[in-house]
Amino acid sequence: xxxxxxxxxxxxxxxxxxxxxxxxxxxxxxxxxxxxxxxxxxxxxxxxxxxxxxxxxxxxxxxxxxxxxxxxxxxxxxxxxxxxxxxxxxxxxxxxxxxxxxxxxxxxxxxxxxxxxxxxxxxxxxxxxxxxxxxxxxxxxxxxxxxxxxxxxxxxxxxxxxxxxxxxxxxxxxxxxxxxxxxxxxxxxxxxxxxxxxxxxxxxxxxxxxxxxxxxxxxxxxxxxxxxxxxxxxxxxxxxxxxxxxxxxxxxxxxxxxxxxxxxxxxxxxxxxxxxxxxxxxxxxxxxxxxxxxxx
Numbered sequence: 001x002x003x004x005x006x007x008x009x010x011x012x013x014x015x016x017x018x019x020x021x022x023x024x025x026x027x028x029x030x031x032x033x034x035x036x037x038x039x040x041x042x043x044x045x046x047x048x049x050x051x052x053x054x055x056x057x058x059x060x061x062x063x064x065x066x067x068x069x070x071x072x073x074x075x076x077x078x079x080x081x082x083x084x085x086x087x088x089x090x091x092x093x094x095x096x097x098x099x100x101x102x103x104x105x106x107x108x109x110x111x112x113x114x115x116x117x118x119x120x121x122x123x124x125x126x127x128x129x130x131x132x133x134x135x136x137x138x139x140x141x142x143x144x145x146x147x148x149x150x151x152x153x154x155x156x157x158x159x160x161x162x163x164x165x166x167x168x169x170x171x172x173x174x175x176x177x178x179x180x181x182x183x184x185x186x187x188x189x190x191x192x193x194x195x196x197x198x199x200x201x202x203x204x205x206x207x208x209x210x211x212x213x214x215x216x217x218x219x220x221x222x223x224x225x226x227x228x229x230x231x232x233x234x235x236x237x238x239x240x241x242x243x244x245x246x247x248x249x250x251x252x253x254x255x256x257x258x259x260x261x262x263x264x265x266x267x268x269x270x271x272x273x274x275x276x277x278x279x280x281x282x283x284x285x286x287x288x289x290x291x292x293x294x295x296x
Contacts, residue, residue: 045254049179050078050237053093054114055204057086057177058233060255062225067256068233070223072216074249076237080221081210083232089116091204098197100128103186108138110183111198112248118203119174123182126167126195134188137196139172140181174203205234227258 043065050056060068072078081087103109115121125137174180184194207213214221225231235251 043255043257045252048235048251048253049112049114049248050235050251051113051248052237053095053200053202053204054235054237055091055093055116055202056114056235057116057205058235058253059086060225060231060233062227062229062231062258064258064261065225065255066227066258067225068223069254069256070216070221070233070235071252071254072219072249073252075217075219076249077215077217078249078251079207079236079238080214080216080223081205081207081234081236082212082223083210083234084226084229085209086232087205087207087209087234089118089203090206093202093204094200095202096197096199099195101184101194101196102191103135103184103194104191105186105189108183108185110138110181110196112179112181113200113202114178115174115180115200116177116203116205117174120201121172121174121180121182122169122199123171124167124169124197125184128193128195134186135192135194136185136187137168137170138181138183138185139170140183141176141178143179204236207234207236210234 043060048056070078070080097111099111101109121139123137127135182196182198184192184196186192212223214223223231223233237249
């Protein structure tokens with residue numbers, strides 16, 4: 001089965017290339033621009049953060065990538081699974097996080113998770129001083145939104161739950177794979193201590209049909225991608241106890257390029273003057289014929 005994501009990936013790259021200045025969008029420059037976007041944009045090296053009980057899916061085009069390497073420098077035994085077909089999101093892990101949060105004035109304090117669609121969150125909280133005035137429990141999707149909130153908690157708009165009697169609870173069903181932040185936003189001019197209890201039912205991928213698996217207990221996992229199929233990779237944190245602390249690991253992901261694919265993209269750029277030489281030959285022939293006619 002060919003890689004069904006190939007054309008969509010190229011189309012996305014060309015669309016991005018259209019945002020460049022006109023001088024770079026000329027036909028002879030376009031293959032270079034597309035190649036750079038593919039190699040250092042779509043398939044450039046990057047880092048992701050994996051947390052407790054994370055199960056995260058990556059889709060990689062084997063047309064442009066020959067090998068994927070994942071490194072865990074802390075060597076916590078994170079698991080890598082490789083698939084030829086997209087795995088099903090049918091498994092479930094239930095766990096609880098409980099903690100006392102000390103929140104300074106006009107600051108936020110909380111937890112971040114990667115959650116897949118279909119997961120659910122149930123939160124219960126209580127302020128130790130018996131009053132929840134000026135406090136809100138925030139639920140934020142996406143790293144960028146969290147960065148904005150942390151810059152200024154008084155201006156950022158977010159989904160929030162509040163209670164004035166010191167206690168509260170709420171539930172949330174995850175509809176999109178993403179990072180989710182749950183925390184207390186303190187809009188008071190003094191610090192406060194809040195108890196937080198979070199029950200999470202996290203959807204995870206079924207790994208029974210994986211064609212390969214690897215543990216990063218030694219720090220590094222590699223996976224050669226079969227050509228020319230779309231390949232799926234699942235990074236998974238082994239399930240801990242039902243009651244656990246939040247941990248986070250920085251994982252380095254790098255892609256080894258399939259060089260022949262980039263060579264084929266750059267072939268039109270390699271011979272940019274071929275048509276020009278043909279045109280010059282045609283002009284020369286026309287001129288010679290004209291001169292011969294004039295001589296006659």
